[in-house]
Amino acid sequence: MTHSQKPTPEALAELRARYRTERERRVRPDGARQYLGADAEFGSYATDPWAGETAEREPVRDRVDVAVVGGGFGGILAGARLRQQGIGRVRVVEKGGDFGGTWYWNRYPGIHCDIESHVYLPLLDETGYVPEWKYAPGEEIRRHAVRIAEKSDLYADALFSTAVTSLTWEDTSGSWIVTTDRGDQFRATYVITATGTLSELKLPGIPGIETFQGHTFHTSRWDYGYTGGTPDGGLTGLADKRVGVVGTGATGVQVVPKLAEDAGHLYVFQRTPSSVDVRANSRTSAPDVGADREGWARERRDNFLRIVSGESAEEDLVADRWTSSAGLLEKLLPSFRRPDDRVAFEAAYEAADAAKMNEIRARVERTVTDPDTAERLKPWYRYACKRPTFSDTYLPAFNRDNVTLVDTSDTHGIERVTEHGVVVGGTEYALDCLIFATGFSVGVSGVHSGRLPVHGRDGVPLRQAWAERGPRTLHGFTSSGFPNLIHLGAVQSASSVNFTHVLDEHAVHAAALVAAAEAAGALVEPSCEAEDAWLATLGEGAPDHAWFHAECTPGYYNGEGRGRPNGPTAYPHGAVAFHDLLRRWREESMDEVLRPRTPVRA
Ligand code: NDP
Secondary structure (H helix, E strand, C coil): CCCCCCCCHHHHHHHHHHHHHHHHHHCCCCHHHHEECCCCCCHHHHCCCCCCCCCCCCCCCCEEEEEEECCCHHHHHHHHHHHHCCCCCEEEECCCCCCCCHHHHCCCCCCECCCCHHHHCCCHHHHCCCCCECCCEHHHHHHHHHHHHHHCCCCCCCECCCCEEEEEEECCCCEEEEEECCCCEEEEEEEEECCCCCCCECEECCCCHHHCCCEEEEHHHCCHHHHCCECCECCHHHCCCEEEEECCCHHHHHHHHHHHHHCCEEEEEECCCCCEECCCCCECCCHHHCCCCCCHHHHHHHHHHHHHCCCCCCCCCCCCHHHHCHHHHHHHCCCCCCCCCHHHHHHHHHHHHHHHHHHHHHHHHHHCCCHHHHHHCCCCCCHHHCCCEECCCHHHHCCCCCEEEEECHHHCCCCEECCCEEEECCEEEECCEEEECCCECCCCCHHHHCCCCEECHHHCEHHHHCCCCCCCCECCCEECCECCEEECCCCCCCCCCCHHHHHHHHHHHHHHHHHHHHHHCEEECCCHHHHHHHHHHHHCCCCCCHHHHHCCCCCHHHCCCCCCCCCCCCCCCHHHHHHHHHHHHHHHCHHHHEEECCCCCC
């Protein structure tokens, strides 16, 4: 069957059975425990290759208006939006040596954003910057992060190469006491946590991983000193090296073609193949994207969000594989509607999904010349089961003589790492260099994992307050008992594949909360009733995705095959509706989150 044909009922039944078999082969009894947790001692895997010598400095002991934890796009946008509200002292505290967050750490060869740059890069209208490529390289994105931080005057008070170690509310001064791993202890009237969702790197707990005697690193800590070259390639240091890369997710798909160009020999250790769709990157000019009109970037970004959230839109401005496949991603999106005729809808959805995945598999077959390798590169699961990837160079890399695909799916991944290499199916692959493209603990922020201890009123730890009944917030931003503490992009809100858009909407909201509290001389703190009402809203009409994910191949979308957390974690009507709700609430009901300051702040 070709992808243009409508699959027959028999073909669909066959596919269903194949997907189930492939899933069963992959589910591991240890689920998410197979990874070394966020608390593991990563040693050299986690050191900062970009910071250079960390300069000594005196510990800070002052008071600022707002402390922002994290200097990625979330923290930068919070800072920018606070500036627009006229807030004076804003201090961003960041683990890395500069702003940029995930784009600071990730500088691996081939790095690009797979969301269109004109909708991904924030504040284009405000900065006047027009990206040069439809899909921007990482360095362009990092430079844009720096550009916003500079324009928003965030450098003067920022603390880099510094991790916040605790946040403690002090009622007497009406402020948070912030401590860091550099001995700082300062007060902040407000704290905004923007610790990100891709900030804790993840390594597989493969037996013997610590014994490897060759060179090894994680893709988010690329060692150009060893490989040579730059994110554009030219990795001449690998010319005589046997290189292994573990992981074929969005990162692996970008890094493999660059490694293939330069490595003596490249072994790609694959457990689950990604769906790899067309990339078609191109240079763009301002007229191409209508950048000569005021508000062009906002309009484009809103249009993209509408389409990928399953909302109607008159035109598709971005017109790429995200927008053309948006209907298939609805299963992942909270905006997924419950149609009246569920059975007919499901049948149509499954047929469309099969057609798309057949197209993806046909592309593998067309591109990869060795039939066995091609077979192993074909993904056997539904489109929304794993994050889709996009590349025009990944699949052709497997046609090179110096590239070998090693399928580890029969053994649930790599069996063992030895001093000299990697063992799969009893065969040892000798390696000089082993690179982990194994991703991040997605969605785990320091606040939720407990790595960043937070103590609210009466010293109550946030983790304890949320232990029994799960997180309790108003709109995902604020919590009773934790005055003037604002979470950005964390839980109980709504998300999207274009995460920077979500972060910007949240930053606008966070800054408005701070500005309203300042104007009223009040604290930002919701009542327990407001939290209850929000929890009830989250539960109303929440789509049941459990049955869908139960049939999916394991990954972080479905708790490594074991299902997602119970209880509503997101606003059920999607990001577009959520942003509208926040806007209306700011206009009408903001007072409900403002409480008198008692005692008056010192
Ligand atoms: P992922 O978590 O997506 O992928 C990790 C990879 O490692 C998977 O292929 C996984 O296999 C594999 N793996 C894990 N353990 C083992 C093992 N024991 N043996 C063999 N293979 C193993 O990480 P990424 O870094 O690719 O992506 C992280 C996040 O960053 C994602 O959310 C991604 O979407 C995002 N990202 C976004 C980009 C963008 O352009 N917007 C670019 C790059 C990343 P398996 O699938 O079987 O678990």
